[in-house]
Amino acid sequence: MSAGNAVELHGITKRFPGVVANDGVDLTVAHGEVHALCGENGAGKSTLMKILYGMQAPDEGTIAVDGTTVHFRSPADAIAAGIGMVHQHFMLADNLTVAENTLLGAESRHGIGKAARARIAELSATVGLDARPGELVERLGVADRQRLEILKVLYRGARTVILDEPTAVLVPQEVEELFTTVRRMQGEGYTFLFISHKLDEVRAIADRITVIRRGRTVGTADPASVTNRELAEMMVGSELPSPPARTSTVGDQEVLRVEGLGLPDPAGGRDLLDGVDLVVRSGEILGIAGVEGNGQTELVETIMGMRRGARGRVLLGGADVTGLSTMARRERGVGYVPEDRTRYALLGEQSLWENRVLGFQSRAPIARGALIDRAAARADTERIVSEFDVRTPGIDVAAAALSGGNQQKLVVGRELSGDPVLLIASHPTRGVDVGAQAGIWAELRRARAAGLAVLLVSADLDELIGLSDTLAVILDGRLVGTADPATVTPEELGTAMTGAAA
Structure with missing residues (x-):
């Protein structure tokens, strides 16, 4: 020594x-x-x-x-x-x-x-x-x-x-x-x-x-x-694939439209959301950039129905879902990767196959009438483990026993199951390594190419720039500008996020 x-x-x-x-x-x-x-x-x-x-x-x-x-x-x-x-x-x-x-x-x-x-x-x-x-x-x-x-x-x-x-x-x-x-x-x-x-x-x-x-x-x-x-x-331990060339897959169909969304602060401060408008189309990833605490969490939770806005509307596929529950929105094809997987996405002490069931209790292949089809749930968990390279001794292992990256791959795999029309992805690769990150990015690009609309919230500016077709900046609960991910630099985006460019 x-x-x-x-x-x-x-x-x-x-x-x-x-x-x-x-x-x-x-x-x-x-x-x-x-x-x-x-x-x-x-x-x-x-x-x-x-x-x-x-x-x-x-x-x-x-x-x-x-x-x-x-x-x-x-x-x-x-x-x-x-x-x-x-x-x-x-x-x-x-x-x-x-x-x-x-x-x-x-x-x-x-x-x-x-x-x-x-x-x-x-x-x-x-x-x-x-x-x-x-x-x-x-x-x-x-x-x-x-x-x-x-x-x-x-x-x-x-x-x-x-x-x-x-x-x-x-x-x-x-x-x-x-x-x-x-x-x-x-x-x-x-x-x-x-x-x-x-x-x-x-x-x-x-x-x-x-x-x-x-x-x-x-x-x-x-x-x-x-x-x-x-x-x-x-x-x-192996050579990483080169990132694909940037290609647009944005379609004409509006999948998500948010109009004039407002959310007051229960403590009486400035509004948490103030007149937010946005549109996400099929085959598009709309990235939301912002310093934490500027309304990203509230925006996602309001779109998901976890909070009720005081003003504005949320439309999914042209239908007004503002008054619907979170489960009803999920049943209409909304996938959700929350910002904190351990609090909102997983039951740590439950097995992987039981976590596969979460949010899908009423849909095939998990549901069989009013009952859970255990065999189907287990088989689909095996599929996710294989397709998304979730490294685990088996599907009966508790979710808490997995590393953070493998937990995240399980969540992303689950939320991309069942052919969703919209994915709300909040910090989808936070705390994961370059290998897992590359895998999740590849899955998001593959789903986008198949027509999935994605609302991406992230603190990783390289992720936002690399994945997004369109970038919007949120500041003090308002969308204050847009940027072209093909030309903007992380430094320019960071300046806009802090309001220094105003």
Whole structure:
């Protein structure tokens, strides 16, 4: 073990029933470096980070921090050793202030008085957080929330920070601000483990890149010399197909029309949706770009019938469905990939074939009269597993046992079943690896070519630009402009999303 290294993992092995998540993984992170960890969903990244953060214990192998072998029994042990983790999904209390969120659970470090305020101010400067300690978190933008998450782990004494998919919800300008923060902190001696599927960003920020595949260490790459394609092929173990040429399949038939949709804020603030008009035609993908919190979620949920707008109409195939339930809209051929698969798309403790039934209880091939046809449900789940490359020991496995990417492929496969006429896809590849992402994109393109209309909401600007036939920008609950995906750049789109172009 070398004192020159912040973290050393040797021979880490972790087994679960039916699967070896980590199989002798080695990872060495030097003091003061940004070290990226890449791999497909299911490759073992999350398990490895949970082991390093004390959330799980390895079956075999050793962990050393600053040259000393450690045995973490909980995250508290990892935090005491100087390891902090910023999770992909923020863990903040919106109704508390910046200071209260920082102090929560860490009151013993600096008390709750003058010393605590001084330390928060010092760390705010380190992470570039301009928000006042007394400001409510609900008023912070996405980038400042992330800075606050970093501040929280630093306040608890972290010198090595794990960043899990830190740019998933950031626009390009915010990504560059984050990278500026990371580089400044690196200069102050902090160490980072950077987990991401975005290979351009990995190569831009990392000093070294370790790739793991199927639970094993594949190798370490130099970001200055490796290409995105080489990295991707290290991750998946085979050559990736080249993306297809952009071709239009947009038809004349209007599938979805939204007219003057308005949704008031129950808290009495500005309207969540304010006069939204849009049209999606057969064979068209209409992309909606916007910084999170500008009405995308409300727009999707209102179109799906999960919320009732105060004004406006939703028409499907020319028929007014404004007053219909969510199930009635689904029965008319609307597929739905929600933004949070674990909350809205899957029952984690239920089997894959039972999750296949969700939302299709009244339709063939799942329904047989008033009953569920178990044999048909199981057979169709086997089809989805095969066609969408869902990696699982079997269809009786609980959905929670799958990696995030494989859960997402199951959801997309289910929602593209039954020949839908419209797919509402909200962040369809959030948190999935390049292999799974390429597969989902290919399925969406294939369905579009067959005439499917798609409303695509995403924070991934490359996804929006690469898939969409038309792009619209949402800001403060209004559609404020359109862009041509054939010519717009991510930077131009990001500027429009933040309102800086106005």
